[in-house]
Amino acid sequence: MSRIHVYSLVLSTALAIIIVIGLYAASTHLMRWDMTRQSQSIYKLMDHLNRDAQSSWQRLENSYSVPCSAKQLQEMRSELFLTWHIRDIAFTDGSNILCTATAGVLSVPKALPEITYVAIRGAQISINQDWPVLGNMHDVAMARRGHFVLVVDPRSLENFVELPYPWELVHFLGGVRHHAAGLILNSEATVNHKYFGQFRVEQCNNFGYCVNVLSDIHTYLARNLPTTGLIVLLAYLFGWFSYVRIRRYLNHRQSIEYRVRRGVAADAFYPLVQPVVELESQRVIGCEVLARFRDARGDLYPDQFIPVVASQGLSWPFTINMIEKALHEIRENDLEDKISVAFNFMPRDITNGKILDLLQNPLVVGWKGQLTIELTESEEFEGSEAHQVLYKLSQAGFDIAIDDFGTGYSNLKYIDQLHCSYLKIDRTFVMDVEEGAIRSSIIPNIVSIANKAGLRVIAEGVENLAQATQLHNMGVKYVQGYFYGRPMSAAKLQEKIDE
Numbered sequence: 001m002s003r004i005h006v007y008s009l010v011l012s013t014a015l016a017i018i019i020v021i022g023l024y025a026a027s028t029h030l031m032r033w034d035m036t037r038q039s040q041s042i043y044k045l046m047d048h049l050n051r052d053a054q055s056s057w058q059r060l061e062n063s064y065s066v067p068c069s070a071k072q073l074q075e076m077r078s079e080l081f082l083t084w085h086i087r088d089i090a091f092t093d094g095s096n097i098l099c100t101a102t103a104g105v106l107s108v109p110k111a112l113p114e115i116t117y118v119a120i121r122g123a124q125i126s127i128n129q130d131w132p133v134l135g136n137m138h139d140v141a142m143a144r145r146g147h148f149v150l151v152v153d154p155r156s157l158e159n160f161v162e163l164p165y166p167w168e169l170v171h172f173l174g175g176v177r178h179h180a181a182g183l184i185l186n187s188e189a190t191v192n193h194k195y196f197g198q199f200r201v202e203q204c205n206n207f208g209y210c211v212n213v214l215s216d217i218h219t220y221l222a223r224n225l226p227t228t229g230l231i232v233l234l235a236y237l238f239g240w241f242s243y244v245r246i247r248r249y250l251n252h253r254q255s256i257e258y259r260v261r262r263g264v265a266a267d268a269f270y271p272l273v274q275p276v277v278e279l280e281s282q283r284v285i286g287c288e289v290l291a292r293f294r295d296a297r298g299d300l301y302p303d304q305f306i307p308v309v310a311s312q313g314l315s316w317p318f319t320i321n322m323i324e325k326a327l328h329e330i331r332e333n334d335l336e337d338k339i340s341v342a343f344n345f346m347p348r349d350i351t352n353g354k355i356l357d358l359l360q361n362p363l364v365v366g367w368k369g370q371l372t373i374e375l376t377e378s379e380e381f382e383g384s385e386a387h388q389v390l391y392k393l394s395q396a397g398f399d400i401a402i403d404d405f406g407t408g409y410s411n412l413k414y415i416d417q418l419h420c421s422y423l424k425i426d427r428t429f430v431m432d433v434e435e436g437a438i439r440s441s442i443i444p445n446i447v448s449i450a451n452k453a454g455l456r457v458i459a460e461g462v463e464n465l466a467q468a469t470q471l472h473n474m475g476v477k478y479v480q481g482y483f484y485g486r487p488m489s490a491a492k493l494q495e496k497i498d499e
């Protein structure tokens with residue numbers, strides 16, 4: 001499994017978990033909101049009950065004439081029949097109940113219970129009373145106004161409430177909690193954590209009644225199966241989508257294009273120099289500046305990054321950066337006027353004349369030593385503009401070298417047009433020179449032509465003494481290659497020269 005694959009998997013899983021947590025949190029909020037909304041239905045019922053009671057009192061008081069007469073009892077029974085929540089209606093003389101709609105005239109008047117509280121519209125409420133009159137009911141509420149007492153069984157609310165959650169109606173009086181209707185929910189057992197366990201929503205009204213609703217997220221999600229399914233599907237889709245995106249992004253980040261682009265801004269390029277040696281004296285007479293790249297992911301080699309730099313239109317910023325860095329290091333190591341320094345350029349900067357910026361560059365203009373411009377022979381410099389540019393540069397004192405000579409378009413006329421002073425024989429000719437390879441047999445001809453044209457020849461890619469000796473015998477005066485030194489820092493080159 002590749003590293004990118006693992007990273008993508010870990011990141012997308014983490015993201016999917018975050019999404020699930022987010023959706024879970026959203027669901028808990030949704031559930032609380034639903035519990036609050038649903039609990040309102042109990043208050044609506046209580047309002048209904050209250051309205052029932054008010055109109056019953058009004059009608060009864062209006063029609064009352066002779067207490068507990070047959071007509072009066074008939075009125076009370078009719079009224080009871082019309083109401084939804086009232087279980088019995090009693091007539092009181094102010095201190096005792098004399099008759100009720102269900103029991104008729106009581107043989108022994110029943111004392112009125114103690115008032116628990118007086119409701120906002122003036123009704124005197126007694127809660128948690130027994131009502132022996134009607135099948136010995138317990139915990140009824142009695143509401144008295146005028147001559148009439150309405151007996152309400154709060155449990156009857158349960159028949160009308162269609163809450164999908166366990167609920168309890170309680171009444172608070174003087175800080176004491178009285179169960180009024182619904183399931184008895186143990187308030188201690190309800191966990192009020194915001195996101196886990198059971199959730200209790202409590203809503204109170206101005207009359208001291210509170211509705212408690214209890215639920216947990218699992219029940220909620222089970223009850224809302226489509227929502228749950230959607231959450232799981234969304235998390236899955238999001239996880240998959242982010243996996244694909246992250247993987248693509250990481251691949252992109254790892255791509256050379258991305259690294260090179262970032263590398264320009266992050267200063268990931270640095271120059272090394274490779275010595276050019278005079279065979280006769282074995283002295284280092286010059287060096288070629290070769291760019292290197294290193295970032296957190298490791299090294300990239302010129303054959304990888306040069307085409308990208310060119311394709312991204314960064315050739316000149318990159319080249320001038322290399323030139324300035326290399327010249328600073330060479331100067332710092334006290335080699336400025338001791339060796340010539342050769343740079344590689346991209347053809348575009350020559351054909352479009354950008355390279356002429358060198359003539360305005362203070363570091364280049366003030367340079368005490370010899371500078372060389374290497375042109376790769378495999379690229380044809382078409383049109384007279386490039387030739388003009390190179391002419392200006394040679395007039396300004398730059399040496400021009402044809403790199404990779406033998407691999408490209410060159411003929412002597414072409415070399416002449418480019419105003420060059422060096423031919424660098426490509427290392428493919430040097431490779432098997434000590435074994436008398438056919439390809440290397442052309443070297444003496446190149447040397448002869450170059451001598452006639454007044455050009456110096458450098459053989460590239462010299463890797464051993466036998467090659468160096470053979471090249472010397474063929475008339476080559478200057479060499480470059482691993483045998484004399486791999487590309488190195490300017491400080492190393494200075495040490496090498498001092499040896």
Ligand SMILES: Nc1nc2c(ncn2[C@@H]2O[C@H](COP(=O)(O)O[C@H]3[C@@H](O)[C@H](n4cnc5c(=O)[nH]c(N)nc54)O[C@@H]3COP(=O)(O)O)[C@@H](O)[C@H]2O)c(=O)[nH]1
Pocket residue numbers: 274288289290291292301302303306322344345346403404427460461462463480481482483487
């Ligand atoms: N426009 C620019 N081009 C640049 C720059 N820096 C480098 N380059 C060009 O990239 C090509 C590859 O360069 P590199 O990988 O640095 O390879 C050079 C040497 O390391 C290698 N070399 C030198 N001696 C030997 C040897 O003995 N054996 C062996 N196998 N390889 C050797 O050759 C490359 C130098 O080639 P050349 O430039 O033709 O002299 C290369 O084309 C570079 O030009 C840059 O800053 N700008």
